[in-house]
Amino acid sequence: MSDLVDPTPFYLKKRYLIIFLIFIGYINLYTMRVNMSVAIVALTQNRTIIGVDGTKSYEQHFDWSSQQKGFALGAFFYGYIMTQFAGGVLATKFGGQWVFGLGIFGTAVMTLFTPLMTYQGITYLIISRVIQGVFSGMAFPAVNAVYAVWSPPLERSRSASYGISGIYVGTIIANLLSGWLGDNYGWEWIFYVFGAATIVWNVLWFLLVHSSPEHDPWITEGEKKFISESLKNQSGMKNVVKPPWKAIFTSYRVYAIAIAHFSYNWGYYTLLTQLPMYMRDILKNDLTKSGILSAVPYIVQTILIFITGYFADWLLVKKILTVTQVRKYFNNIALLGQMTFLLIAAFLTNTSAIIVCISLSVGLGALAMSGYLPNTIDIAPQFGSIILGLSNTFATIPGLVSPVLSGFIAVTPSADEYRIIFYITCGIYIVGAVVYGIFATAKVQPWALTEHSSTESTTRNDKETKNIFNFGLFGAAIFSALAPYMARHGIEYLIAIRIILGISSGFSFSSANDVLSRWIPLAERSRSASFTTAGINFGTFMANFVSGYISISLGWEWIFYTFSITTIIWCIIWFFTVHRSPETDTWITATEKQFIINSLADKNGEKAVTKPPWKSLLTSLPLWAIIVAHSSYTWGFFTMMTQLPSYMDEVLHFNLKNSAVISSLPYLAFTLVAFSSGFLADWIFKKNFLTVTQIRKYFNNFALLCQMTFLLIAAFSTDKTIIVICIILSVGLGGFITSGIFANTLDIAPQFSSIIYGISSTFAVIPGMVSPPLSGFIAVTPNASEYQIIFLIACLIYLFGTVFYGIFASGDVQQWALTKSNSEDEQIKLETAESFKERNKK
Numbered sequence: 001m002s003d004l005v006d007p008t009p010f011y012l013k014k015r016y017l018i019i020f021l022i023f024i025g026y027i028n029l030y031t032m033r034v035n036m037s038v039a040i041v042a043l044t045q046n047r048t049i050i051g052v053d054g055t056k057s058y059e060q061h062f063d064w065s066s067q068q069k070g071f072a073l074g075a076f077f078y079g080y081i082m083t084q085f086a087g088g089v090l091a092t093k094f095g096g097q098w099v100f101g102l103g104i105f106g107t108a109v110m111t112l113f114t115p116l117m118t119y120q121g122i123t124y125l126i127i128s129r130v131i132q133g134v135f136s137g138m139a140f141p142a143v144n145a146v147y148a149v150w151s152p153p154l155e156r157s158r159s160a161s162y163g164i165s166g167i168y169v170g171t172i173i174a175n176l177l178s179g180w181l182g183d184n185y186g187w188e189w190i191f192y193v194f195g196a197a198t199i200v201w202n203v204l205w206f207l208l209v210h211s212s213p214e215h216d217p218w219i220t221e222g223e224k225k226f227i228s229e230s231l232k233n234q235s236g237m238k239n240v241v242k243p244p245w246k247a248i249f250t251s252y253r254v255y256a257i258a259i260a261h262f263s264y265n266w267g268y269y270t271l272l273t274q275l276p277m278y279m280r281d282i283l284k285n286d287l288t289k290s291g292i293l294s295a296v297p298y299i300v301q302t303i304l305i306f307i308t309g310y311f312a313d314w315l316l317v318k319k320i321l322t323v324t325q326v327r328k329y330f331n332n333i334a335l336l337g338q339m340t341f342l343l344i345a346a347f348l349t350n351t352s353a354i355i356v357c358i359s360l361s362v363g364l365g366a367l368a369m370s371g372y373l374p375n376t377i378d379i380a381p382q383f384g385s386i387i388l389g390l391s392n393t394f395a396t397i398p399g400l401v402s403p404v405l406s407g408f409i410a411v412t413p414s415a416d417e418y419r420i421i422f423y424i425t426c427g428i429y430i431v432g433a434v435v436y437g438i439f440a441t442a443k444v445q446p447w448a449l450t451e452h453s454s455t456e457s458t459t460r461n462d463k464e465t466k467n468i469f470n471f472g473l474f475g476a477a478i479f480s481a482l483a484p485y486m487a488r489h490g491i492e493y494l495i496a497i498r499i500i501l502g503i504s505s506g507f508s509f510s511s512a513n514d515v516l517s518r519w520i521p522l523a524e525r526s527r528s529a530s531f532t533t534a535g536i537n538f539g540t541f542m543a544n545f546v547s548g549y550i551s552i553s554l555g556w557e558w559i560f561y562t563f564s565i566t567t568i569i570w571c572i573i574w575f576f577t578v579h580r581s582p583e584t585d586t587w588i589t590a591t592e593k594q595f596i597i598n599s600l601a602d603k604n605g606e607k608a609v610t611k612p613p614w615k616s617l618l619t620s621l622p623l624w625a626i627i628v629a630h631s632s633y634t635w636g637f638f639t640m641m642t643q644l645p646s647y648m649d650e651v652l653h654f655n656l657k658n659s660a661v662i663s664s665l666p667y668l669a670f671t672l673v674a675f676s677s678g679f680l681a682d683w684i685f686k687k688n689f690l691t692v693t694q695i696r697k698y699f700n701n702f703a704l705l706c707q708m709t710f711l712l713i714a715a716f717s718t719d720k721t722i723i724v725i726c727i728i729l730s731v732g733l734g735g736f737i738t739s740g741i742f743a744n745t746l747d748i749a750p751q752f753s754s755i756i757y758g759i760s761s762t763f764a765v766i767p768g769m770v771s772p773p774l775s776g777f778i779a780v781t782p783n784a785s786e787y788q789i790i791f792l793i794a795c796l797i798y799l800f801g802t803v804f805y806g807i808f809a810s811g812d813v814q815q816w817a818l819t820k821s822n823s824e825d826e827q828i829k830l831e832t833a834e835s836f837k838e839r840n841k842k
Helices: 014-044 066-080 084-094 096-112 114-118 122-136 143-150 156-164 166-177 179-184 189-208 221-232 245-249 252-264 271-280 287-294 297-317 323-346 351-363 375-379 384-394 397-409 415-439 455-464 469-480 483-487 492-505 508-517 525-553 558-577 590-601 614-618 621-650 656-663 665-686 692-716 720-732 741-748 753-764 766-770 772-778 786-808 820-841
Strands: 046-050 056-060 137-142 186-188 218-220 555-557 587-589
Touching: 014 066, 014 096, 014 122, 014 137, 014 143, 014 156, 014 166, 014 179, 014 186, 014 189, 014 218, 014 221, 014 271, 014 469, 014 492, 014 508, 014 525, 014 555, 014 558, 014 587, 014 590, 014 621, 066 122, 066 397, 066 492, 066 621, 066 766, 066 772, 084 096, 084 137, 084 143, 084 384, 084 469, 084 508, 084 753, 096 114, 096 122, 096 137, 096 143, 096 189, 096 469, 096 492, 096 508, 096 558, 114 122, 114 189, 114 483, 114 492, 114 555, 114 558, 122 137, 122 469, 122 483, 122 492, 137 143, 137 384, 137 469, 137 492, 137 508, 137 753, 143 156, 143 221, 143 375, 143 384, 143 469, 143 508, 143 525, 143 741, 143 753, 156 166, 156 297, 156 508, 156 525, 156 665, 156 741, 166 179, 166 189, 166 271, 166 287, 166 297, 166 525, 166 621, 166 665, 179 186, 179 189, 179 525, 179 558, 186 189, 186 525, 186 558, 189 469, 189 525, 189 555, 189 558, 218 221, 218 590, 221 587, 221 590, 245 384, 245 614, 245 753, 252 323, 252 375, 252 384, 252 415, 252 614, 252 621, 252 692, 252 741, 252 753, 252 786, 271 287, 271 351, 271 397, 271 415, 271 621, 271 720, 271 772, 271 786, 287 621, 287 656, 287 665, 287 720, 297 323, 297 351, 297 525, 297 665, 297 692, 297 720, 323 351, 323 375, 323 415, 323 621, 323 665, 323 692, 323 720, 323 741, 323 786, 351 621, 351 665, 351 692, 351 720, 375 384, 375 621, 375 741, 375 753, 384 508, 384 621, 384 741, 384 753, 397 415, 397 621, 397 753, 397 766, 397 772, 397 786, 415 621, 415 692, 415 772, 415 786, 469 492, 469 508, 469 558, 483 492, 483 558, 508 525, 508 753, 525 555, 525 558, 525 621, 525 665, 525 741, 555 558, 587 590, 614 753, 621 692, 621 720, 621 741, 621 753, 621 766, 621 772, 621 786, 665 692, 665 720, 692 720, 692 741, 692 786, 741 753, 753 766, 766 772, 772 786
Parallel strands: 186 555, 218 587
Antiparallel strands: 046 056
């Protein structure tokens, strides 16, 4: 397979365009998710009113308690968790490009309505955010369905890394622009700008993306043939059949992915939601500066994502590491690295040092994008979207819990309270690393291997459905646009709309894995996962960066309107341009199509799409390693995403503009790291320096440990500059995780990668549910001590995710993901290996 060559020129390769669109889709998805973290600072901060007689008075747009803010930040994930699994299933049945595109489109529409909903009260805002979550949840797992038909196996690490790097680029953009928008135009424009931009993307997506290379009228014959040959011998990828639910739900490999996913998300969501507030409350930055500083970690992560993705695939191509090794090493390096730097940040008092540590902690998460993320496709290629949906459902819990928990912890808020939040995150990182390290694998699982089914069913599925990924984002955009309206009616409505937004978004993530599993060769998976995942952090960066500016200039409502519009635009583009696989893409060149097909040809587990072996899947330790690492990462990510703007404002005392800018820097760092890590991972793989398993583990755990370390430093530093630098490094270095867990789902079961990613994302969403409310309960004052608690929690979760992933993760295709024929071949290989070992003993 490694001898296959795609003769198509780089600029004509359709799969690269699809990865780029996935990257932009993730950017839009996360600008709409993250903008609330910055917008809420503008919504609740005191404004000086000078009367005609010169007297000064102070008022707030909305006088919400820290607990209410925590629920508003976490509302998105209540909807998001609902559709992670559904997104994976829908992507497998109807095609990842439809689910991904529609999920983003729905999110954009709801984003545009956010200002309107906000004015109705917090209840309406919550409802709006819930609906956004519903749409967004569909998009994430749907990506795997796109990868499954468009990505040759040897390109999957970089594909997953590149695509998912959009998450962090989006985080960067959101942090940078939100503060500026809020300061200059009003908080409403934070939503209007990002919502409108997403709509533009949707137009391009629907125009350019087709279900597969075979259905794409614009793909070159060379690329079409390449993709076809690459995917030809991947067991389970030729025909779509009923997923083996029991095997999937009982596979400890799937749970390993979900736990890693959970651990990563806990840290991610904790930082995502708490970093802006941490920058404001502890580091005393204004909104704009807080947005910038909050974006720095994601800038670091974005850079590392691109490096680690290529590096992971290079390690595989060069046979230096097995797929399982790449997944485990990258994943657990990310988690343990995140944990380490988060712990360091927790104990630092210097602002600059704290920012550096947090930036490294988040940035090292880029390694996980070549770990647990593509791991869903590895263990079960045709069910990758379903698994990703399950994983992302679990990984959404941090998004539900972390903001609320942080809200209860950081009541004052104080540095000590945020330190507690960091400790919790570090602990979750550890759990994720341990579980993934022990149980993860990249081998196609036996339950993912089946006899050939009707080819007719495949054609029908390809034609019936193409863009579940798009539906998720589209719905999220719609509900994001409704957030201001719901917020005006009360926080209860805002929470409700955020839950719905989360449901919408939930469809997208696992379905994206299905797209990658069909489009990205194995040698490109690390960089693809890193690149696409970088969109998450770049979206966070954009949300933090832009939201403050939009809020100040246009009003806080436009934070939602802006991101909703951009998402809807993206949805349109996705709908028309992305196809489910190279085979169904009418615009891909024949050369690229053949290259992808040939690249995926020898990847076990993608020959026939069958019923997922649920029992084997849910009892698969490598899958659970991904879940734990993913959840550990998302805990830190969601915590930072939701708390960073508030931290910048309340603790660091940055104004709205500064808070937004600073809060976006970590995600810009993550984006850059993610891009770099993807290339680095693929390069290591191609040079055979490391196995896939080693790449996944090293990159993943390096990211988590770095995030933990710098987050710890930031938590205990008193210097604003150090704090900002640590946060930037903590978030930014998380970019290495894109070549860890995010690519690992593609390794262990390519045909079930979307399912695995869905499972992992389901768990990884839990931090998004828990972290914001928890942070709200912790940071009541808020003060530095309260935010220290939040950071410490994140560090502990990072550490756990690192250990678990390091032990259980694998980059090998699991036996249960192999078809009968390939399973027999694999058994012969195993028996031969055992005989060799026995001879050596003698």
